Amino acid sequence: MVGHMHFKVGDTVTIRTGKDRTKVGKVERIIKATNRAIVGGLNVAKVHLKPGRSHPQGGIIDKAASLHVSNLMIVCPRCSRPTRAKIKTHTNGRTRICSKCKEALND
């Protein structure tokens, strides 16, 4: 499992565990060093801001915390099902294939 990152920024993903497991979001950032990803709308935590120049009153913002990629599954744009991407190697490179409907996932 080490060495392959089957997710890309912009992928629609869902999470397999936790309170957000029925939600979907878009991958915003991938942290390869730790195999984690930031997904918009998933694993959001309230962050309290101290009053400062940009927020004179302080405040609370929603900030997405990173998720380990092993907890994420791609939502296939063709069949709309959570799926594992399979990598198909060919002469021009690699294509990610939906393991459910066998269609290519957009790269």
Ligand SMILES: [Zn+2]
């Ligand atoms: Zn599919």
